[in-house]
Amino acid sequence: MNGVAFGKEIKKLRKKVGIASKELSQQVGKAVTYVSQLERGLIKKPDYKTSYQLLKRLEIEETKIDGLLDYFGIKSPEREQAEGDWAAEQAEFYWLEPEKARLKNKNDRLHQSLKMLIDVDFSAADKLISHIEALTSDKNKFHFLTSLFEYDYSRLTNEERANIIATVKTAIMANYTFDEYGDFVRKETLK
Secondary structure: OOHHHHHHHHHHHHHHHOOOHHHHHHHOOOOOOHHHHHHOOOOOOOOHHHHHHHHHHOOOOHHHHHHHHHHOOOOOHHHHHHHHHHHHHHOOOHHHHHHHHHHHHHHHHHHHHHHHHHHHOHHHHHHHHHHHHHHOOOHHHHHHHHHHOOOOHHHOOHHHHHHHHHHHHHHHHOOEEEOOOOOEEEHHHHO
């Protein structure tokens, strides 16, 4: 996700709470135009502290704020440090360089395919990239994503792929629905 998507979410939450953008901007110690600019996508990388305060003022439970910010790719300085430390630890495995080069080439080809998809079908690209990003936002979601790809789905027939999609849809729709805002939510949260 990004600042543009986060801005849209802020606008939706702000309207739900019924607070003016200027007032919200002032409440978090920013210029009166800050929230308006954020909502219009003019602030591409909102900072963690301000984003946290905005969500808090918009009545999001504090226990859920970090998860929501994480979904939009807004990380706390502590998390960024931890991720940097983890990356540095991984760099110690220099003997993997040939394998890394092979994977980097595959990644580059995948990146090119996604860029082409953005040009051909923006809506599908947005969904795909957003969902992949969300599934890489924490360790448990990442393990779920990687477990999905333990299998080579390219070898399946069209009928087998359709059966998998139908099974997944059935499982998801048993627990999720769309709320009055058109957002996909867990059914138990609507009670």
